[in-house]
Every structure is written in C-alpha cells, then in structure tokens.
Amino acid sequence: MKKIFLLVLLFQIVTGTVYPASAYAQPTDNSRFVFTELTARDTVSGLVWTIDANPAGKGLSWADVSFFLRTFNTTKYAQCDHWRAPELEELRTLVKFGKQMGITKGFDAFLIKAGFKNVKGQNYWTSTVTWIGKEDEPGRKVLNLYSAGENEDTQVATMRSYDNYLWPVCSEQK
Numbered sequence: 001m002k003k004i005f006l007l008v009l010l011f012q013i014v015t016g017t018v019y020p021a022s023a024y025a026q027p028t029d030n031s032r033f034v035f036t037e038l039t040a041r042d043t044v045s046g047l048v049w050t051i052d053a054n055p056a057g058k059g060l061s062w063a064d065v066s067f068f069l070r071t072f073n074t075t076k077y078a079q080c081d082h083w084r085a086p087e088l089e090e091l092r093t094l095v096k097f098g099k100q101m102g103i104t105k106g107f108d109a110f111l112i113k114a115g116f117k118n119v120k121g122q123n124y125w126t127s128t129v130t131w132i133g134k135e136d137e138p139g140r141k142v143l144n145l146y147s148a149g150e151n152e153d154t155q156v157a158t159m160r161s162y163d164n165y166l167w168p169v170c171s172e173q174k
Contacts, residue, residue, distance in 0.1 A: 032082075047170070052116075052117050052173065053167045054166070055077075055167055065085055069085070077118055077168075083168040085126060086127065088125050088128035109121070123165065
C-alpha cells in the first residue's frame with residue numbers, strides 16, 4: 001500500500017498536479033531564474049516559462065489557447081513538447097517572487113526587469129477552472145499582472161469570450 005501511495009505521489013509531483021511547499025517559497029534575490037535564449041527555469045518550483053510572456057503576440061480566447069498550445073507542442077518550442085497554460089497558483093509564484101523583492105504593484109514591469117520579455121499588465125489565462133453564475137457555465141480564472149496581489153487580483157473569463165494573454169509553462173525540461 002505504501003508503494004502505491006508513493007508512486008501516486010511521485011506521479012503527481014512529476015506531472016505538476018501537486019506542488020512541494022518549496023514551490024511557493026520566497027526567494028531573497030533574482031537568482032531564482034536560469035535564463036536561456038527562449039526559456040527561464042524557476043529554480044524553486046522547477047517550472048520552465050517562456051521568456052516571452054506573450055508568444056502568441058496577441059490576446060487569445062480559450063479555444064485559441066488550446067490550438068496555440070497544440071501547435072507550440074508539435075513544433076517542440078525550446079525542445080519541450082508539453083507546454084500548457086499555468087495553474088493560478090503557478091502564475092502567482094511569479095507575483096510572490098516580486099513581492100519578496102519589494103514590489104506591490106506593476107508586476108509586469110518588475111518581471112521585465114527580471115529578464116522576461118513582452119509581459120503585459122493585463123489578464124493572463126490560467127488552467128484553473130471555476131463555475132460562473134446560475135447556469136454553472138465553466139470558466140477559467142485569469143490573473144492581472146499589473147494589480148496582482150491586491151484583494152481582487154483574479155477574475156473569471158468564460159471559455160467562449162474574453163481575449164486574455166497566454167504565458168506558457170512546462171514542467172522541468174528533460
């Protein structure tokens with residue numbers, strides 16, 4: 001029984017469905033990221049982000065996000081074939097990094113100074129599902145990278161509407 005539990009736990013950690021507490025730790029300097037030409041590896045969480053925080057070059061609907069990610073993965077962008085939309089808490093790790101560095105607003109400008117490119121002070125898609133209104137319409141949570149960290153830093157976007165930005169993430173590259 002212990003072996004099954006350990007295998008399930010290992011699978012969850014490897015696939016990114018469970019995050020170790022260290023993934024949300026607060027770093028003390030900007031050495032948290034290792035930058036390459038196309039990516040930035042978060043040394044705390046193990047996640048790999050695109051350096052370009054808007055590789056699509058525009059806002060996307062959720063349907064467009066799915067299509068874009070399929071194309072991104074087919075081309076093995078930066079030698080990774082498992083790019084995806086980040087979960088809300090994964091995207092918030094970037095905000096927590098900024099807070100540790102003394103930032104309270106304008107996380108987009110901070111992340112650009114840290115080495116990322118094309119970061120928008122707008123809403124970014126996450127893969128975190130939520131339900132909207134009385135019709136129980138599925139939606140996705142979005143995080144605003146300008147005002148992140150304030151009381152109401154997330155909003156809900158329906159899957160049919162709202163063009164938001166996509167910042168792809170993948171688990172540790174192999």
